[in-house]
């Protein structure tokens with residue numbers, strides 16, 4: 001079940017008029033649908049059926065505290081990728097036991113925070129990092145729970161810039177070194193090896209690589225068992241993709257079957273770290289048209305007040321997002337390039353889109369922006385961070401208010 005936003009009617013979401021939000025909060029503004037978040041979370045949960053599993057929502061996709069709280073209310077846990085995300089989790093009410101801590105370059109302070117607070121597991125990225133965790137834990141006279149992140153050497157088939165599972169990528173411990181390192185981990189006084197972790201990339205729309213990577217870690221878990229090392233679980237990471245353009249994407253059910261199918265022989269519980277799949281389709285970025293200009297060849301630029309500072313994915317990865325006029329007029333469709341106001345030629349949300357020519361002041365919704373929208377926003381060109389709105393029970397609330405220019409400047413002397 002996808003947010004009403006994605007159904008074609010952009011004016012109202014679960015009984016709330018988007019225009020009424022804009023009247024009070026202005027543009028650009030991120031709007032999320034809580035009912036859709038609940039539906040998607042449950043759908044993913046159900047896809048794993050009775051097989052023991054935990055959902056650790058990847059905060060990196062959207063770490064606004066109000067969203068994290070919503071996930072917690074559903075029984076979810078989190079995957080944090082920095083000390084800042086651990087702080088978000090804590091503010092949202094998650095206990096350390098609800099947190100897996102991932103990240104390719106954890107600072108000494110972040111490692112100490114994770115060990116001291118006793119997170120469920122630190123997903124460790126290298127032998128050196130394991131040594132540093134061991135030292136911190138021994139100094140604190142505790143045992144740190146660690147999962148060893150495996151780089152399985154699997155081509156994920158997604159965009160190269162969000163692919164993480166090949167040996168040339170910086171992530172994890174190459175699979176051929178993993179058995180030896182795991183055997184070393186269990187001998188360390190400060191370490192408790194609880195799991196194996198793998199994550200081969202984001203926006204995965206082919207389940208074959210997911211199966212392959214899961215099988216690689218399952219095989220390693222069996223090898224560890226055969227040498228007397230027992231694990232608590234396997235963490236297969238996140239990455240399940242969504243359809244941005246209407247082409248088919250795998251269902252939660254197919255994903256669940258794939259992962260469980262690959263892991264079940266180990267009998268180990270599964271952790272998943274979904275971000276995009278849960279939150280992506282539940283949000284839109286609403287922006288106002290600030291200029292319309294002809295390119296002189298029948299094609300137009302539609303300049304909107306959100307840019308790559310509010311949604312960087314198109315500029316960064318060439319990603320596609322549907323763009324809809326909140327109130328389409330009945331003029332003939334024309335070819336438009338929908339662009340932002342940022343001083344970069346790459347600040348394009350959609351090229352060659354066929355749409356009725358909008359007027360200045362009209363509202364557009366940039367769809368499926370719940371994930372990696374606000375979370376990747378910046379102050380580039382000194383855009384204050386937009387407000388974020390959560391629609392729930394036919395009403396709406398501000399879960400992050402718009403940053404003011406004064407707040408943006410407050411740290412500078």
Ligand SMILES: Cc1ncc(COP(=O)(O)O)c(C=O)c1O
Pocket residue numbers: 058060061079102199201202203204237238239240273274275276277371
């Ligand atoms: C380790 C890890 N887990 C989970 C995720 C979440 O991925 P997604 O939002 O594609 O589900 C990411 C993002 O790339 C990640 O790096």
